[in-house]
Amino acid sequence: MKKLNCLSLVLSLALTFSLSACDEEKKKDDNVNNVTAEICDNTLDDDGDGDADCADTDCSAAANCILNNVNNANNVNNTQPCTAPPREFWNYDLTVMPPRNVQIPSTCYGEGDHVYVYVADDAWADGTVDASMVANLVTAWETATAGNPTAGIFEAVTSVMGLPPDVDSDPHVVVFISKLGSYNGTAFDGYFRRENQVPGTNSNLTEMVYIDCEHHAPDSDYLLGVLAHEFQHMISYGMDDAEEGWLDEVFSQAAMVLSGYWSDLAAGNSYLASRTGTSPLLVADSRDFSYGAGFLFASWVLDQYEGVFFGDLVADTDVGITSFNDALALYGEAGFDIYDLILDWAAASLLNDPSVGAESRYAYLTLGDAVTPPNPTVGTMGTPVAVSMPLSTYKYYEYDVLANQEIVISFDNPDDVRMLAIFRGAGNVQMLPVAIIDGAAHLTTPEWDGSWTFIVIRAVGTGTVGFTVDTPAPPA
Template identity: 30%
Template sequence: MEIDIESYLEEMRENNPDAFLKLMQEAEMIDMFNSTGIQQRMFYAYNFVSKKFYTVNATLRREGALTRIWVEDASDQYMTETLLDNLLANLESFSGANSIDPTKGIVEIDTMLFGQPPNYDGDGIVDFLVLDIKDSYSPDENNEFIAGYFSPTDQTNQAMSNKMDLMYLDSYPGFFDGQNYRTEPVLSTTAHEFQHLIHYNYDQNEELWINEGLSQLAGTYCGYGIDFPYLYLENPNQSLTVWEQKLQDYSRANLWTLYCAEQLGLEFIKNLTQNPSNGIASFNESLQFMGSPASIADVFRSWTLANLINDRSVDPRYGYIATEASGLRASVTRLVYQYPETVTGIVKGLGVEYHRFRGRDSLQFNFAGTIPQNYWLVSRNNLYSIASILQNSYHAPFFSDDSTYILLLYSTVQDMAYRYDSYASFSLRYFDMVYDDGQTDVTVRFDSGNLPAVAANRFIVPENNLDLESVRFWSASSDYNALIRVLSNNGSQLPGTDLISPLNIMPESRNNWVEIPLPEKLSGLRENEIIYVAVEINEANKAIGYDNTLASGRSYLKLSGNNWSLLSNYSFSTNNEPASGLWMIRASFSGLIQSDSISDQSVEEDLIVLNNFPNPFVSQKAGKNGNGTHFSFQIINPGYLRIAVYDILGRKVHEMSRQVTPEGRPGSSVYNAIFWDGYGENGPLAAGIYIYRLTFLDAISGKRIHSPYRKLVILN
């Protein structure tokens, strides 16, 4: 947080000279007072509501080897001795359980990561002022508050500067929320703001996406978690370098800087902090200083894959190391499941979109105009094939729901518009049943006396003959066992018996959606049939998401020793307000239908194709036993035949064309045959599975006819 003190003083000098003179006199008095006492002093602080400075009296309450803690006299009521001891210990002696080094405090970890603070006052000590920061917090109307800040004004000799290396921490509701004494909300901010103080010592003009990202990393590496990762992962088409002071900016910067620290090392992080250049130039110069030939574009490309895959066993570049990032994955930006469909959009500079394709049989999409930067991912059972599409038209044979197909679109330069037309033989009826608004209003915990606690949402099947394929719920906790249950309707509009065997799952990350594909889909559901998706909690103080919405859904709760009841019959223990909202539990239903039209891929009786023979085969010239293979077919009229061969990633590896005339009529035993030796442009193809298709252009009717895709195997 930076306050423009020069503009503030100049405006006061011109518009209110009497107030300016009084302020200067007051500053002299404060300097005189502070020079006479060590245990007490007066501080300037900033009122974020009135946008004015004010003074507070504070007393020195704790002093360590590296830090001093001052407490505003009016905040004594919020700061217990235990709380102050805990704060000093977290600053100097230990940090969070998932810290990069739990035996060190915030100050030592941040200086290890980023460098030294300024030491403006020359005493080698960092001061912390605990006060009730004047913000817009209201326990009844506004739960948001400023947990702490660093003011560059204090690093100057201007009026209203405290002239010291100082950070401000919030007493209420930071350390005391009206009911509970706590440190966690403030400690993460302390690590965050202390990085800003250090960064000020090296580079006072760094762009916010880097400076704030490093501060977010400070909170994570001091053991206080990752802030709101889902805010970026659910909407990843955000420019990495654009900063709008929104929560998703902090979410994005946190994940990006954590990834850079894990992939490029802590020495890179320190160089980035201390590099005097700004923005992308600073990032690339820091890479060069480390001897890396990479650029920010290279790191960004790998990061887009890491956010989707997040599994270092696939590739060390494609996942996170930090425990807090385990299980985090980007959401699908666009689900393409009805064909034909034209998809358009704009990928932002240093942004990314993830398009998933669902359906069956061969998939084709054709780019119009410039092909955006991309990756094409096909995965099954945690095995991935990753390639880039370089041609405007792409075919994916053997398209099915057994595998996952993702088109990743990104840009390492400016915003990029795209358009493509997609086709498949079978479309998907798909319904993602969502009653919440995606924003978690309350995280609900259950004490041990209420366990097991089962939270459920009701879902009404939207169409006939659908399958329940997956469920999701929002978990505020991690590393606990929960049961996912799908229940029938008992006839009294309450959850009944299990329709599937309960699924035991363990959320890997907190404050994130947990998606659970059903091992076997619940099939054959009828339109308007009622089912319930439930999350059973068996461990105390584990929390799930609740949305205070007026949507049309219906939620239920079953506590230990009680029957099922509407959630609205319960009240929250903190304020006795009725729980009239909904659990953040979702369900996805699907079913296949034949597409209305496909991309010129219909199979015609005018072209009859047999399987190639022999199959498998060895390339003719690859060895003395090489035999090649024959493609056999029947046609009615003369024309032109093209045979295209693709690898399993859909890349064309060979194509040949022939002018052909019919040698046998359909129904006869006489077929045309074309021989292929198993060679591509660069010699014999490698052993493996390939896909081929015949395309015939009828010279009489002008009709273009495609055969189905078929499989061949080369044994070189």
């Protein structure tokens, strides 16, 4: 379930139609006595130009005509915006905890090849949701998004992650828009409900995603990103309902990126600013998952391995770290596991420079300069570092050095950590995996003055990580 965070991203996606200006002007020129405006829902040719209601281009912006033509521009005589009947859907009442099951009457106001858009009757009656919002949502689902002009959410996600389950033998996914409410100051954006995939007293027995309309417009870029995220939860459930929560959330953050929505970018930059050492990517309880970390990680992995990597991950019958390491091995990363991958990702967050490393390894190719690099902690030679770090968290420490200076790093718990060293000086950048032997590592600074940045990650255990960066002691 996606919780509302403090993003002020409410950009409406405008739905437009391409009309032939010359043909429209010819109609007006031919119809010199046209003084009556076309009424778009009375079956009459009011302006005398030979076209009635939605067949008249004067009606292209009318709500009933927008809905008719969302996914079939030639179907101008379809007077029903959706062929699906009204329904009462089981829903979570999230204003109480634990949530209770309630039924909400709703009507379908939009339809595409792969979607029915239902709106709770109360949200439609009070104007919280209107026809243009529904039309924009259907367009984003079926045709194109603001960030992906070549594919809608359905195609962008399924072409990589696979198709959703189908318990009702209907290719349409139900998007149900309603007021999800809040609890103790926490508002909810949307969710995928597993109960709908199996028969039961409170099951709708259909593929279904719930989207809020109380705190953001349902066609805002933010909530369309949430829609892509929750849709991927549905796909993941169909592929492997035992997948670990953190990896399921990473899949869903990747779905947002594939659909062109950066809804959690601000959360990602906040994570880099202060929480890389306290908010682990690999969490046992998905309720503790850092959406900011997951968004940046998913975007970077998509840049490095392209979509098929995630497709293989989703389909893998193993779970969690084992599944991720299976995929890395499949793509030729022998002897390289998820903790090594996190170190490379951390380096990309710091450098974000496509000229460093092979095939732009240390850059965000999709997000680019929108990622704000972290500020490493400045270290002092000879001063021990001791910091509590949960599993899979990492921190940056930076030390100024002189050209050709010898460096020795001693570790208190060498079996629990891994380290990547980055030298920067005189316009040069060099990467060096740190080999820890007998509890220590030795480095030689290149021929320029500059700095070493050490990225340390906890790969085993819990508790305090301790190390000291120093110059070698002079011989006795």
